[in-house]
Amino acid sequence: MHRRFIVPSALAATLVLAIPASAATGTVGAPGIGDPYYPASGNGGYDVSHYDLRLKYQPATDLLEGTATILATTTQELTRFNLDFGLAVSEVRVNGKKAAFAKSGDQELEITPADRLTKGKDVSVVVRYAGKPSELKINGWTAWARTPDGGVAAQEPESAVWWYPSNDHPLDKATYDISVSVPDGTQAISNGVLVSQSSKLGWTRFNWRSDKPQATYLSTLAVGKFDITTDKTADGLPVLNAYSKDLGPNAGAARASIERTTEVAEWLTEVFGPYPFNALGGYVPNVTSGFALETQTRPFYSPRQFANGANVSVVVHEIAHQWYGNSVSVDGWKDIWINEGFARYSQWLWSEKEGEGTAQELADYVYAQHPADDPFWKVKPGDPGPDKQFDIAVYDRGALALQALRNEVGDETFFALLKGWPTEKAHSNATVGDFLRYAERVSGKPLATLFDTWLYQPKRPAVPAAASAGIAKNALSSRAAVEPERPA
Ligand code: ARG
Ligand code: ZN
Secondary structure (H helix, E strand, O other): OOOOOOOOHHHHHHHHHHOHHHHHHOOEOOOOOOOOOOOOOOOOOEEEEEEEEEEEEEOOOOEEEEEEEEEEEEOOOEOEEEEEOOOEEEEEEEOOEEOEEEEEOOOEEEEEOOOOEOOOOEEEEEEEEEEOHHHOOEOOEOOEEEEOOEEEEOOOOOOHHHOOOEOOOOOOOEEEEEEEEEEOOOEEEOOOEEEEEEEEOOEEEEEEEEEEEEOHHHOOEEEEOEEEEEEEOOOOOEEEEEEEOOOHHHHHHHHHHHOOHHHHHHHHHHHHOOOOOOOEEEEEOOOOOOOEEOOOOOOEEOHHHHOOOOOHHHHHHHHHHHHEOOOEEEOOHHHOHHHHHHHHHHHHHHHHHHOOOOHHHHHHHHHHHOOOOOHHHHOOOOOOOHHHOOOHHHHHHHHHHHHHHHHHHOHHHHHHHHHHHHHHOOOEEEOHHHHHHHHHHHHOOOOHHHHHHHHHOOOOOOOOHHHHHOOOOOHHHHHHHHOOOOOO
16 A cells, blocks of 8 residues: 655656666556665555465475465556565466566565556566575675574565565565474464464464564564463453563563563553554564664563663663554655664663653753753664664654654644644654654644754754753653653
8 A cells, every 4th residue: 555656857867778668658567666776675556455475484495485466456558567575486377367577686586467557457476485594695784684593584674575575665564474384393473363273284374464564574474482371451452472481681671571561561651642453562582783663562672772771771672663654654764763772762761661761861961961952963864874774873862852852832832743744644654844844734833944953953052952942841751752641
C-alpha cells in the first residue's frame, strides 16, 4: 500500500537511457520507487498489499529455501516490473502463469509476465528461490547475521533482499504471513502473532501473522535456540519474547529489560495513544553486533545492549518506534527524524518520569556536551544524507528539536501533538514537512523558523532549547503532563 508515488525526473531519465524502447512506451515499471537516498530501493508500477512467505531454513548449512506469494495491484500498464531481491530464483509465476525473469545487478529481479498487465489489476506473483543469505554480498556486505545456531535478518534501511523478494521501501507497506520450517529443537521468530506451530518429519513449522501494514525493513526472521516467554497485556494482546539460550552473562539483564515491554507499552499508550499493532515483544539472538532495531511488534536487541545490566531505555526507544516509524513511517529516508528524533525523545520522557533527569536537563546536557565546532552540529537531522542517516546527531539533535518545540508551544499543546500525530496518521507515511504543518495547525503558531534552526542548519543554534523560547520550564508541570493518570 503506498500513499504516494513519486518518480523524480532524474530517475526517469536514467530509466530512459537504460531501456529506451520499453520506457518510451511507458509500460516498464521503474527499478526504484524514487527515493533520492537509495535510488534502487523499491520499484514502480505496482502496490503490494500482502506477502505470504513459506520458508525452510537449515542452520547447519545456512540454506534458505522459499516460496513467496506477493499480492499486488498495478498502478500502471506493465509489460515488465521489478522486485528487489538477491538470492537465486528458480521460477516466477504471475497470475499462475510462468513468467520470464532475469537478475539485474545485485538486488533487482526483472519479471516479464506472459501477458501485459493492465493498470489497476490485482496480480499474484509467486517466486521460488533458494540460497545462502550470508554468502549474498551487496557492496561487500550482508545484512544476514549467521549465529552459532541459526541466522537473523534485522537491518535498516534494508534487509529484505537477503531473504525474500519485495518492493523494498517504506512507502509500500503490506500485511504478512511468514511461515518458517526449522529443524526440531530450533525456533523461528518473526513479526506479529504466532498463530500456530507444528512438527513433523524432524522439522517444526512456525506460522507468524502481522496483520497491519508493515514496512519491508521492519519484517524480521531469527532462527536459533531460544527460551520463549509468553503472556497477554491487560488489553488482551499476545506478548512473546525470545532469548537465545546462548546469551552468556547478558542473559539476566536482557530478560530484566525486555520483560518490561508491556509496562513500557502501557506508559507509551498514555503518551502516544492506542498501540497500533496486534502483538508485542522483543527478541535477543546470539549475534555479535551492538545495535537494536524496532522490527514490527517484536524489536531486535543485540546482547551487547545489556552488557552493563538492565537497559529499559533501549526498550522504550524501540517500543516508541512502533508509533513513530512503524505506524507513521518515513515518506523517504531523508525523513528519518520522523523515527529517530521521537524515539530518542521518548527515552528522555522515560527518564523524566523515572526521576533520572528531565528532558530539559538532558537537552541542556547534550547541548553543553557538544562545543560549537563539534561535527555533531554539521549533521542536519531534517535531511542528514544517507551516510549520516543513523548518526548520533540525528537522534540527539533530533530530540533537541522536540525540546525546543515543547518550550515554544508549552506542555499542553506539545503532549497533544505527541498523541494526536500517531493517532491521526496511523498506518501511513509522512515527511518532516508534514509534521511541521501538523504542529503549526494544532498549536496555531508559525514554527518554520524553529524547525529550520533545529533540524536544517549545519551549525549549533545560538542558544539552548529552553532559552530560545524564553520560557523557563519546571519539572513538576512536565511530570504531570507525561503521566496524567498516575499518582505522584
Ligand atoms: N532504528 C535503529 C534504532 O532505533 C537503528 C538501526 C541502525 N542500524 C545499524 N545497523 N546500526 O536503534
Ligand atoms: Zn531508533
